[in-house]
Amino acid sequence: MISIALISIFLNSIGNIRTASGTFHDGDLLLNQKGLRLISEENIKESRVPLDSKEVDFDFSLEDLETIKVIGKGSGGVVQLVRHKWAGSLFALKVIQMNIQEDIRKQIVQELKINQASQCSHVVVCYHSFYHNGAISLVLEYMNRGSLADVIRQVKTILEPYLAVVCKQVLQGLVYLHHERHVIHRDIKPSNLLVNQKGEVKITDFGVSAMLASSMGQRDTFVGTYNYMSPERISGRAYDYSSDIWSLGLVVLECAIGHFPYMQSEDHQGWPSFYELLEAIVHSPPPSAPADQFSPEFCSFVSACIQKDPQGRLSSLDLLSHPFIKKFEDKDIDLGILVGNLEPPVNYPR
Numbered sequence: 292m293i294s295i296a297l298i299s300i301f302l303n304s305i306g307n308i309r310t311a312s313g314t315f316h317d318g319d320l321l322l323n324q325k326g327l328r329l330i331s332e333e334n335i336k337e338s339r340v341p342l343d344s345k346e347v348d349f350d351f352s353l354e355d356l357e358t359i360k361v362i363g364k365g366s367g368g369v370v371q372l373v374r375h376k377w378a379g380s381l382f383a384l385k386v387i388q389m390n391i392q393e394d395i396r397k398q399i400v401q402e403l404k405i406n407q408a409s410q411c412s413h414v415v416v417c418y419h420s421f422y423h424n425g426a427i428s429l430v431l432e433y434m435n436r437g438s439l440a441d442v443i444r445q446v447k448t449i450l451e452p453y454l455a456v457v458c459k460q461v462l463q464g465l466v467y468l469h470h471e472r473h474v475i476h477r478d479i480k481p482s483n484l485l486v487n488q489k490g491e492v493k494i495t496d497f498g499v500s501a502m503l504a505s506s507m508g509q510r511d512t513f514v515g516t517y518n519y520m521s522p523e524r525i526s527g528r529a530y531d532y533s534s535d536i537w538s539l540g541l542v543v544l545e546c547a548i549g550h551f552p553y554m555q556s557e558d559h560q561g562w563p564s565f566y567e568l569l570e571a572i573v574h575s576p577p578p579s580a581p582a583d584q585f586s587p588e589f590c591s592f593v594s595a596c597i598q599k600d601p602q603g604r605l606s607s608l609d610l611l612s613h614p615f616i617k618k619f620e621d622k623d624i625d626l627g628i629l630v631g632n633l634e635p636p637v638n639y640p641r
Contacts, residue, residue: 353421353428356384372433382418383431411471413464415485415495434485434493436630439546442486445633448549451589455619456626457484458543458592460492462616465539465607468494469532479538480519481545490626517565518551522573522599533601536610540596544580547589552578552597588615 356373362383363370373384416432436442439457443449449457461484468474476483476494483496521537523530544552553563553571563571577597580590592615595605610616 353384353423356382356430358384373430381433381435383433385429385431387427387429411464411467412491413460413493414467415493431495432493434487434491434495435635436486436488436633437635438482439484439486439492439542440481442630442633443481443546443549446629449546449629451547451586451615452619452622452624453626453629454543454546454589455616456490456624457492457546458539459611459616459620461494461539462607462611464492464494465532465535466611469535469607475530475532476535476538478519479535479542481542484542486626486630488627488631490628490630492626517569518553520572521601523601525569525573531601532606533604536596536604536607537598537601540593540604541578543596544578544593547580547585547593586615586618588613588618591615 355376357376359372359374359381361369362372369386371384371386373382374380375382415434417429418432419430421428421430461479465476465479468476478496479494483494485493485495487493517525519538519541521530521534524534541552553568577599579597580593582590592610592613595610595613598604605613
């Protein structure tokens with residue numbers, strides 16, 4: 292049976308919450324309508340972030356942005372494509388109307404700090420964060436081909452050479468989060484792996500949006516998060532970085548076969564109910580890549596990720612050296628060719 296802890300988490304996520312003040316203040320961080328501010332013992336250090344090879348100081352504000360169009364609406368909030376009025380640069384502005392539950396405030400602040408400090412080319416840049424009138428606004432790097440969910444919606448399946456390129460970039464992002472930032476992403480799924488027309492793949496939403504959505508009592512987002520969740524997390528057991536590896540394995544297999552691995556078919560008629568899905572993840576044998584359709588290297592890679600026992604999964608660092616990744620490293624595979632001609636996404640990941 293699915294654990295009582297899981298049911299408790301699910302019920303608590305749809306409960307009532309309290310309204311917070313107009314400013315986050317946690318340790319050395321302030322977050323309000325003026326943006327993100329880091330404080331030292333002696334003075335206030337204002338955040339500076341790169342913008343098209345220039346530096347923009349702290350008076351970069353929401354008023355400096357003009358909306359071009361809404362590119363996403365969902366349970367996680369609204370995402371707008373915006374342009375900086377004087378620099379001309381494009382951003383994705385994610386605005387989340389919310390009340391903040393006190394017991395998750397420190398987690399959110401920690402994620403915002405990581406977002407602001409990210410130095411990895413495979414993690415989406417968060418240029419600024421704002422909190423004002425009950426809303427958090429994230430000024431994010433705009434990835435103009437959407438997510439892997441958008442890609443597979445158009446191309447149906449992704450061939451192994453391109454998948455190897457995708458996997459390598461995602462793994463480089465995970466190595467950064469796991470080994471340098473010591474962060475578990477917790478929500479690896481196709482819509483959180485973004486792509487631009489150059490073929491760059493970057494991780495987004497490591498923790499912030501999932502926590503915000505669950506704190507707001509948004510059941511759809513909460514349920515959706517469980518599709519790619521590891522068995523140990525669903526069972527309420529302790530989990531670590533390897534839970535992200537399970538999720539990555541499901542994503543990679545989905546990209547290869549064209550549908551979510553726990554579905555019986557592509558027509559959605561074989562989609563299990565919420566609780567059937569959780570029972571299958573916890574108690575059934577894990578899905579695998581069909582050996583008659585894919586190379587031994589790919590099947591081995593998927594198997595190295597989708598292991599019921601967390602100890603049986605390879606780490607992000609070890610997976611970078613897996614034969615499936617190495618097989619295509621000297622082939623000069625250009626992912627930009629695959630995604631460059633795709634239609635821009637109708638709905639930005641949310």
